[in-house]
Amino acid sequence: MRRLFLIFSALTFFYPSYVTADAGLPMLVLGVPFLVILLIPVCAIEVAVIVRRSQLSLTHLWKPVALANVASTFIGYPLAWLLQLAIEFITPRGGNALGLGTVWNRVFAVTIQSAWLIPYETALGWMIPIAGMVGLVPAFFISVWLEGTIERKMSIHSAVFSNVNVRAANLASYLFLFAILVILLIRALW
Numbered sequence: 001m002r003r004l005f006l007i008f009s010a011l012t013f014f015y016p017s018y019v020t021a022d023a024g025l026p027m028l029v030l031g032v033p034f035l036v037i038l039l040i041p042v043c044a045i046e047v048a049v050i051v052r053r054s055q056l057s058l059t060h061l062w063k064p065v066a067l068a069n070v071a072s073t074f075i076g077y078p079l080a081w082l083l084q085l086a087i088e089f090i091t092p093r094g095g096n097a098l099g100l101g102t103v104w105n106r107v108f109a110v111t112i113q114s115a116w117l118i119p120y121e122t123a124l125g126w127m128i129p130i131a132g133m134v135g136l137v138p139a140f141f142i143s144v145w146l147e148g149t150i151e152r153k154m155s156i157h158s159a160v161f162s163n164v165n166v167r168a169a170n171l172a173s174y175l176f177l178f179a180i181l182v183i184l185l186i187r188a189l190w
Helices: 002-014 027-037 039-054 058-090 103-110 124-154 163-189
Strands: none
Touching: 027 039, 027 058, 027 124, 039 058, 039 163, 058 124, 103 124, 124 163
């Protein structure tokens, strides 16, 4: 959590004109650096799953998986975030602070408003990991589609990157990302 805070702080230092006290927290600002930091382990997980399912060597699979994950990080995740943001803005009261007084308001604040969190300063510690978990759902589906398309085009072993294999590889890597967010949530609540 401290690293995410430091990354966000560095970004606000270099781009102070975008920061106001009541602007909220766009999860894209935290999500992309989070995914960049974890890019190598995510690629390693996905390669391991595909190697196990295909019996091909690591050398044949690493480059397409790595390039597909870079594209997924810098294109797929922002697309998923934009989808979440659109849902937030078309939902009645989606951009409004409703407070965190009721269970319904807390659920609303971290699901519907997960793309751009309302700045509840005292609650951001637990809200950020949960909003990140919510953001993994649309990102997963976009990643499966985008990565599978890229991997099939890049590899001479395109059959290895079937929808089933790409989905299994992404499921494993997304469970890894989810587990990290659960750990961050536990630390925030501790």
